[in-house]
Amino acid sequence: MAHDASGGEIVAAAGTTGGKKAGFFARIVIFIRQVIAELRKVVTPTRKELLKFTAVVLGFVVIMMALVYGLDYLFSWVTTVVFGVPS
Numbered sequence: 001m002a003h004d005a006s007g008g009e010i011v012a013a014a015g016t017t018g019g020k021k022a023g024f025f026a027r028i029v030i031f032i033r034q035v036i037a038e039l040r041k042v043v044t045p046t047r048k049e050l051l052k053f054t055a056v057v058l059g060f061v062v063i064m065m066a067l068v069y070g071l072d073y074l075f076s077w078v079t080t081v082v083f084g085v086p087s
Helices: 024-040 047-083
Strands: none
Touching: none
């Protein structure tokens, strides 16, 4: 069985020759080890980065809301002009 850089086992690619397939529970254990190894690579952002990312996301959401509102207003105006006001 091969190992990755973090020391976790790597499951062999499907269709390769070279040994017996690991059992069901062994594959679950390997998966959990790989998840833990990947979680150790995660870098948490600093407070400054987190505030910047939050501001960017909120700004984007506000812009998209304005765009959708503008299109909704335009389409409702167009349908009113084309079909008239219901009586």
